[in-house]
Amino acid sequence: MDRSQLLSAGLPVISAALSVAFFCSWLAQKRQGYILDWALSYAFGALGAGIGLVRISIAEAAWFSFAANALLVAMAYFAVRGSMRRLGRGAEPVLLPIYALTLLAGLWFGFVQPSILARGSFSSLGAAIMFAYGAYIMLRADSADTVDRLTAIAFGLTAFALVGRPLATYLFEGALQHETEVTGSWWGVSFRILAMLSWVSMAVLFLQRITSDLLHDLRIQTHTDPLTGVLNRRGFFARASAAAPRGAFAVLLCDIDEFKRVNDGFGHKAGDTVVRNLAAVLTAASAPAPHSVGRLGGDEFVLLLAGADLIRTRDMAERLRAAFAATAHHGVPPAHPVTVSIGGAVAFPGEALDAALARADAALYRAKQNRRNCVEIDILPLATGRSSLHRVRGG
Numbered sequence: 001m002d003r004s005q006l007l008s009a010g011l012p013v014i015s016a017a018l019s020v021a022f023f024c025s026w027l028a029q030k031r032q033g034y035i036l037d038w039a040l041s042y043a044f045g046a047l048g049a050g051i052g053l054v055r056i057s058i059a060e061a062a063w064f065s066f067a068a069n070a071l072l073v074a075m076a077y078f079a080v081r082g083s084m085r086r087l088g089r090g091a092e093p094v095l096l097p098i099y100a101l102t103l104l105a106g107l108w109f110g111f112v113q114p115s116i117l118a119r120g121s122f123s124s125l126g127a128a129i130m131f132a133y134g135a136y137i138m139l140r141a142d143s144a145d146t147v148d149r150l151t152a153i154a155f156g157l158t159a160f161a162l163v164g165r166p167l168a169t170y171l172f173e174g175a176l177q178h179e180t181e182v183t184g185s186w187w188g189v190s191f192r193i194l195a196m197l198s199w200v201s202m203a204v205l206f207l208q209r210i211t212s213d214l215l216h217d218l219r220i221q222t223h224t225d226p227l228t229g230v231l232n233r234r235g236f237f238a239r240a241s242a243a244a245p246r247g248a249f250a251v252l253l254c255d256i257d258e259f260k261r262v263n264d265g266f267g268h269k270a271g272d273t274v275v276r277n278l279a280a281v282l283t284a285a286s287a288p289a290p291h292s293v294g295r296l297g298g299d300e301f302v303l304l305l306a307g308a309d310l311i312r313t314r315d316m317a318e319r320l321r322a323a324f325a326a327t328a329h330h331g332v333p334p335a336h337p338v339t340v341s342i343g344g345a346v347a348f349p350g351e352a353l354d355a356a357l358a359r360a361d362a363a364l365y366r367a368k369q370n371r372r373n374c375v376e377i378d379i380l381p382l383a384t385g386r387s388s389l390h391r392v393r394g395g
Contacts, residue, residue, distance in 0.1 A: 009053055011195055015046035018203045025210055032213065037082030038206050041075045045199060048072035066110045069123035073102050076127035079202060080134035083151060086209070087141045095130055102126030121166035128162035131155040147212055151205045158198040165190050225295040227272060228279035236294025240304045240353055250308040251356050252317050252344040253364045254278065256299040257372040262338060270331030274338055275299055281324045285316065302357070310346050310379060317342045317375040325373065339373035346379060 022039035026032065048071030051064055077099050084091040105122035109115045135155035138148050223235025231239060256262070256278060263271040275295075282293045282303055292304040303320075305313060324340045332338060343364025347356040363378040370376075 011049035011192060011199075012046045012053060014196075015042045015049055015199060018199070019043040019046055022206070022210075029214070032086075032210075034082040034086040035210060037078045037085060041078035041082065042199070042203070044071045044078065045075040045195075048075060049195070062110050062114070065116075065119065066106050069106050069120065070103055073099060073123055073127045073130075076130045079206075080130045080155070082206075083134055083148075083155075084137055086213075087138065087143060087148070089137055089141070091134075094133060098126055098129050098133075117166060124162040124166055128159040131159040131162070135159065145212075147205060147209050151202070151209065154198065154202050154205055158194075158202070161194050161198070165194065225279075228276050228295055230279045230283060230301075231292065231294040233294065233296050236292060236296070236302060236304075237353075239292050240294070248307050248309065248347065248349070249353075249356070250305045250313040250344060250346045251353070251360045252303040252305070252313070252320070252342055253296075253357070253360045254282065254301045254303065254320065254340050254342050255364055255368065257339045257341055257368075259299040262332060262336075265336070266332050270329065271299075273331055274329045277327050277329055278324055278340060281320060281327060285320055285323065302360075308346065310377065313344050313346050314375070314377055317344050317377065321373065321375055341367040341372045342375045343367050344375065344377040346377065 019039050019042035022035055022042060026035040026039055029035065048068045051068040051071065054064060077095050081091040081095060102123060102125075105126070106119055109119035109122065132155070135152040138144055138152035138155070141148065144152070223231055223238060225232040225235075256274060259271065259274070262274055278299070278301060279293065279295065282301055286293055286303060286305075294302045294304075296302055303316075305316060308316070321340055321342055325337065327338075328334065329338055341364060343360045343362070343366070345356045345359035345363060347353075359378040363376040367374050367376045
């Protein structure tokens with residue numbers, strides 16, 4: 001086995017190993033379908049490179065060459081499709097026609113009007129168009145990050161090399177006349193070098209993409225309450241601590257009235273429904289502005305209002321109280337209304353988030369002590385430094 005054959009033998013082994021790695025990664029996170037596309041991409045690459053290796057020892061290898069080219073173009077198809085699926089873009093309306101035309105050109109120049117260079121050139125062109133299209137879409141995507149842009153660059157360079165390779169072959173060697181000339185020719189050697197470089201570089205970027213997405217999902221899970229989908233205590237303080245010092249803000253603490261009676265009387269499933277409904281009310285009310293909603297634990301929620309003054313804070317709290325009081329809860333009879341008490345605090349300039357929350361908690365305690373289903377806002381006048389109370393009674 002000469003050096004060219006040795007290089008040919010390495011491609012299917014490397015591709016098969018990468019395919020297994022991607023497939024195992026997909027098994028661990030099946031909802032990420034794009035990983036399966038990449039596993040299929042390298043599986044087709046392994047098959048195509050393997051058939052190309054077999055072709056070395058066969059004199060009449062037109063069918064082997066056609067099959068190898070079809071599989072290698074399929075590798076490009078699934079590599080690009082996976083990247084586009086990850087961005088939420090459909091690829092089939094563009095990629096499938098390109099793949100079909102590439103196969104037809106391979107059949108034509110393989111068996112109707114045989115030409116080794118034309119057959120290989122059209123296969124390279126089909127794959128190049130797919131990679132170029134994928135690079136274009138990824139560079140224009142609003143959600144693209146550094147890994148996506150590097151992948152787009154790798155796609156673009158691969159497309160450029162695939163287009164330039166047939167031209168270089170024709171200039172260096174002219175048109176190949178027989179299948180046996182392919183293996184040791186510039187055409188064959190350049191393919192193996194290009195494949196080794198591009199396949200490995202794209203695999204590294206794909207693996208980095210998977211790792212980055214996995215870490216992102218873990219961060220979301222770490223900072224998100226699984227029952228309601230809003231921020232948990234850790235997530236809220238991570239976001240609010242960064243946002244609150246930037247300007248005026250207010251905080252609202254919301255606590256479901258007599259929540260234990262809901263759980264004891266109607267079951268924990270009904271209690272979970274009530275908790276989710278309060279989270280939905282808070283999320284809907286805060287959606288138009290950069291507010292932060294968090295579940296501090298049990299039935300207690302917090303809402304951060306950036307740039308809020310007393311009037312906005314009071315109005316928001318009263319809307320929340322009224323909206324939740326009017327909410328129907330599955331599993332809880334209408335004859336047993338569920339309400340919420342809210343305590344709020346408008347921060348003064350330079351006040352820490354913890355201090356504002358402490359005042360809001362004191363206001364919430366007073367709301368609970370009074371008669372529940374009401375709003376109380378704690379105010380700290382700059383002149384006196386002593387707390388005063390703004391009370392809004394519920395109906």
